[in-house]
Amino acid sequence: MDPLWVTLIKAFVLCLVLLGAFAYMTLIERRILGRMQHRHGPNRTGPFGLLQPIADAIKSVFKEDIIVTNADKVVYVMAPMISIIFALSAFGAIPGGPAGSLFGFNPWVVDLDIGVLYVLAVTSVGVYGIFLGGWASNSKYALLGSLRSSAQIISYELGLGLSVLSVIMIAGTLNLREIVEVGVWTVSPWLWPPLAVAFVAFVISAIAEVNRTPFDLPEAEQEIVAGYLTEYSGIKWALYQMSEYVNMMTAAAFISTLFLGGYRGPYVLERLIPGSSEWPIIWLVLKMAIFMFLFIWLRATLPRFRYDQLMRFGWLYLFEVALAATLLTGAVIAFVL
Amino acid sequence: MYESLLMMFLAAGFIGAAAVVVGALLGPKRAGPDKLAAYESGLPATGTARERFPVHFYLVAMLFILFDVEAAFFFPLAVKFGMAPQFLFAQAIIFVAILAVGYIYVIRKGVLDWK
Amino acid sequence: MVTFVILAVVSVVGALGVVLLRQPIHAALSLVGTLLTLAVLFVTLQAHFLAVIQVLVYAGAIMVLFLFVIMLLNIEQQRKEIRPWLRWVAYGIGLVAAVGLIVGALLDPRQAPDAAVARAALQGGNALLIAEVLYFEFMLAFQLVGVLLLTGMVGAVALVQRRRPPPGGVSAATAREAVLTDRPGRPSSHPVEAGGR
Numbered sequence: 233m234d235p236l237w238v239t240l241i242k243a244f245v246l247c248l249v250l251l252g253a254f255a256y257m258t259l260i261e262r263r264i265l266g267r268m269q270h271r272h273g274p275n276r277t278g279p280f281g282l283l284q285p286i287a288d289a290i291k292s293v294f295k296e297d298i299i300v301t302n303a304d305k306v307v308y309v310m311a312p313m314i315s316i317i318f319a320l321s322a323f324g325a326i327p328g329g330p331a332g333s334l335f336g337f338n339p340w341v342v343d344l345d346i347g348v349l350y351v352l353a354v355t356s357v358g359v360y361g362i363f364l365g366g367w368a369s370n371s372k373y374a375l376l377g378s379l380r381s382s383a384q385i386i387s388y389e390l391g392l393g394l395s396v397l398s399v400i401m402i403a404g405t406l407n408l409r410e411i412v413e414v415g416v417w418t419v420s421p422w423l424w425p426p427l428a429v430a431f432v433a434f435v436i437s438a439i440a441e442v443n444r445t446p447f448d449l450p451e452a453e454q455e456i457v458a459g460y461l462t463e464y465s466g467i468k469w470a471l472y473q474m475s476e477y478v479n480m481m482t483a484a485a486f487i488s489t490l491f492l493g494g495y496r497g498p499y500v501l502e503r504l505i506p507g508s509s510e511w512p513i514i515w516l517v518l519k520m521a522i523f524m525f526l527f528i529w530l531r532a533t534l535p536r537f538r539y540d541q542l543m544r545f546g547w548l549y550l551f552e553v554a555l556a557a558t559l560l561t562g563a564v565i566a567f568v569l
Numbered sequence: 570m571y572e573s574l575l576m577m578f579l580a581a582g583f584i585g586a587a588a589v590v591v592g593a594l595l596g597p598k599r600a601g602p603d604k605l606a607a608y609e610s611g612l613p614a615t616g617t618a619r620e621r622f623p624v625h626f627y628l629v630a631m632l633f634i635l636f637d638v639e640a641a642f643f644f645p646l647a648v649k650f651g652m653a654p655q656f657l658f659a660q661a662i663i664f665v666a667i668l669a670v671g672y673i674y675v676i677r678k679g680v681l682d683w684k
Numbered sequence: 685m686v687t688f689v690i691l692a693v694v695s696v697v698g699a700l701g702v703v704l705l706r707q708p709i710h711a712a713l714s715l716v717g718t719l720l721t722l723a724v725l726f727v728t729l730q731a732h733f734l735a736v737i738q739v740l741v742y743a744g745a746i747m748v749l750f751l752f753v754i755m756l757l758n759i760e761q762q763r764k765e766i767r768p769w770l771r772w773v774a775y776g777i778g779l780v781a782a783v784g785l786i787v788g789a790l791l792d793p794r795q796a797p798d799a800a801v802a803r804a805a806l807q808g809g810n811a812l813l814i815a816e817v818l819y820f821e822f823m824l825a826f827q828l829v830g831v832l833l834l835t836g837m838v839g840a841v842a843l844v845q846r847r848r849p850p851p852g853g854v855s856a857a858t859a860r861e862a863v864l865t866d867r868p869g870r871p872s873s874h875p876v877e878a879g880g881r
Contacts, residue, residue: 239573243580251584297596307713313585320581324574342573346811349644349736356744360716363751367709371608379755383626386633386748393640400647406811462608467592471585540682543629547681551636555665558643562661566654571687571727624844627756630749631840635833637745641737642818642829649815660819660826667830671837678841 243341247320254477255285261528268532295466300369303463307368312464312471315361319475319482322354326485327409329495329512339495339513340409347408348396351486352389355441359385361475362460369463377459380539384440384447387546391437394554398430398561399490412494422568426560431491433554435523438483440546443476445531447542484523485516492519628680639668687728695721708754712747719743733811 259274259281266273274281299305325347328339344350359382366378400406402423403414416427440447461472488494495512496502537545643661650657675681698721701714719742726735818826 236572236576240576240580243573243577244583246577247580247584293592294595294597295592296598296600297593298600301602304707304709307709309589313582313589316585316588317578317581320584321577324577341577344574344732346732346736349733349740353736353739353744356740357720359744359748360713363748364713367751367755373608379622379626382748382752383629386745387629389744390633390636390640393637394643397640397643397647400644401650404648404651406644406648466596467588470592471588544681547632548676558647559661559665562650562654562658565650566658569654571724574724574727622755624756626752627749628840628844630745630752632837634741634745634749635836635840637741638833639830641741642826645733645811645815646819648811649819657819660823663827664830667827667834668837671834675837675841678845680841680845 238337239341242337243324246324246341250320250323250478250481251474253481254474255289257477257481257524258288258473259285260524261531264525264528265532268529289470292467292470297467298463298465300371300463302370304368304370307364309468311361311365311368312468312475313361314364315358315475316471316478318354318358318361319478322351322358323478323482323485325350325354325408326482326489326516327412327495328516330409330413343409344407346406348400348406348411348490351408351482352393352396355479355482356385356389358475358479361472365464365472366460369460371463374460374462377462381443381460384443384542384546387543388437388440388447388550391433391546391550391554392441394551394558395430395433395437396490397558398426401558401561401565402427408489408494412489412496415493415496415499416491417493418499420564420569422564423561426557426564427491429553430557430561431487433550433557434491435487435526436550437546437554438487439527439530440542442479442483442527444480444527446534446537448531448536480524480527481520484520484527487523488516488519494519625680632675632680635671636668639664688725691721691725691728695725709751712750712754715750716743716747719747731810733814 262284263273263275263281274284277283277287299308324341325344326340327343327347331338342350362385363378363382366374366376366381369375399411399416402416402419403411405411405414417424461469464472485494493499493515495516497515642664646657646661695718698714698718702711702718705711705714719738723735723738723743726732726738
């Protein structure tokens with residue numbers, strides 16, 4: 233256990249790193265999307281557009297801070313803060329390596345024996361940021377967007393919660409570090425099919441949770457302008473963007489930690505080269521990067537769902553598949569192993 | 570244990586609050602009635618946005634609670650599962666079967682057919 | 685102790701906010717704050733699992749339903765008090781209940797277990813401990829919860845679903861069928877209903 237001041241510093245550093253990563257993720261996303269759509273993307277501000285995020289940051293800080301006349305002022309200001317606070321805090325539980333592997337300190341901020349549920353719970357509170365943002369704006373588009381969004385997020389939370397059960401059953405713990413140490417895929421080949429199904433269901437739910445394409449209905453610009461963001465500008469708008477990207481990173485890290493051995497190197501590599509799991513954070517970041525790329529790739533590839541399709545997909549297919557994967561895992565553990 | 574949680578939320582809260590304060594201080598303030606009106610595709614904003622909305626949202630939230638409680642009950646079960654797998658599996662199957670009745674009822678009633 | 689006092693004050697203030705705030709959404713938010721504070725209180729008592737479930741189920745699900753219901757009914761417009769005397773009756777009942785609770789708590793002869801004992805018992809994940817009791821000792825109760833949830837589901841649907849004549853279409857499937865069978869020249873009777881929202 234680190235001393236308290238170290239924890240505070242770690243928490244601050246984590247927040248700043250996440251915000252820096254957010255800034256550069258926007259650039260990377262725009263560049264990749266540009267490439268995928270046969271255009272350049274931002275490349276004028278600095279070499280390869282590397283200064284673009286900084287320019288964006290400066291711009292959003294110096295923009296006029298508009299509070300709409302009809303808005304509920306207190307809630308209007310509070311909503312983006314709720315969004316970003318819970319988005320940043322959720323990441324704190326993700327372990328970046330075994331105890332003491334970060335220059336003698338523990339590479340996480342909070343270590344809980346119920347880490348899995350902590351991440352799920354804290355991210356689920358983030359829905360208030362979106363709901364209240366839309367409500368406080370007192371604008372029709374914003375309200376519609378936020379309603380849609382809250383209904384979507386709670387619907388897909390079920391898929392998330394149910395598909396994570398397979399991993400917990402196999403690992404027998406809710407502690408994220410212990411799940412990584414168990415290595416769910418190494419337990420038995422019999423468990424591979426249900427795990428694979430749970431993994432796919434989990435990734436899909438996670439994408440829906442963070443409102444990315446094809447589940448980005450809250451911001452369907454053809455129908456409801458910018459959804460809950462419609463009346464936000466300047467730094468508050470930037471806060472919402474930040475929380476969206478931080479949530480994406482949390483989702484990527486969460487998926488990697490639960491299903492792909494988190495901060496550990498690949499199993500085979502670990503066996504062949506004993507030292508390959510040194511610098512555990514690198515492995516985690518690498519795995520996160522793969523998922524971040526996947527999120528961007530999907531955005532360039534898939535069209536958006538229609539709302540009724542979205543709800544039906546979540547409640548009928550995803551729910552059933554996630555539950556089936558869980559029961560299948562249970563059956564395998566109970567009757568085969 | 571909870572001190573570290575407090576630190577995490579403290580840091581995150583500081584970042585959020587600082588951003589809002591800095592934005593409010595640095596930005597220009599040249600607002601007019603038109604700029605501060607709610608956006609309605611260029612038309613003058615009319616009425617309030619807080620109208621009544623479809624009962625479907627209520628149903629989705631209600632069903633979500635029920636299934637969320639179900640999931641919540643499964644978490645301790647999943648943690649403990651290795652201790653008595655067959656017994657717990659039977660329990661889980663019965664529990665799911667009871668809820669499946671409700672799930673099928675909900676589907677057959679067309680509640681999840683969003684329109 | 686200091687932590688407890690701070691948390692207690694915050695949660696009581698939040699609870700008062702629920703009752704005293706005029707705007708229903710503000711009151712609901714105040715309740716969210718109270719629930720989150722209670723979750724933190726559970727964390728300080730080493731009941732991590734309970735804390736997380738408190739956040740997941742109460743703050744994450746039930747309060748979202750509350751907010752939806754507030755929006756659904758559009759309560760904001762109903763400010764007029766129908767029975768003014770009811771307010772005073774409620775104050776009276778609240779006061780009696782609060783006094784009764786405090787007196788009851790002070791007179792309770794049972795000793796709370798020592799903090800160290802509780803902490804040792806809860807160390808190492810209380811999800812496991814809950815599972816040990818819930819699925820073995822209270823097996824029947826656990827299954828009855830399933831029945832209770834089932835009742836809730838049926839109740840929620842029955843309250844909302846109105847029986848309508850078939851042509852109007854209860855499900856989207858039938859509505860879509862109606863559109864498909866429409867003659868090209870004839871406009872669909874319910875374009876909004878059929879075309880998705």
